[in-house]
Amino acid sequence: MTIRITKTADAPQTVLKVDGRLKADDIEELTRAYQSAQGATALDLSELQSADRAGVEILRELVSMGAEVRSASPYIELLLKTKS
Known part of the structure; x- marks a missing residue:
């Protein structure tokens, strides 16, 4: 595993802090964390160092589903704005 996800309830929002290097192997873990979040969800990317193509795609997908990106x-x- 190349990331650490910390979930914090910040009513009325859940914040998922993603630390490390987001790779294809981590997508399932991030997806599970997002799906288990209560209410609106923010992705705190302040400690995300890098993301491979699959990692960027899952972040884009989560944003399209309503996730708010913070502190990237x-x-x-x-990477999130550039189409590959």
Whole structure:
């Protein structure tokens, strides 16, 4: 596993803090954490160092499902905006 996900209830929102390097092997864990979140969900990406293509795609998918991105580095924001 190359990421750590910390879930925090910040009523009325759940915050998922994703730390490390998001790779294809981590998608299932992140998806499970998102699906188990209560109410609106924010993704705190302040400690996310990198994401491979599959990692970027799952982040984009979660955003399209309503997740709010917080504190992403300029590099991660660029990855999320750039179409591959």
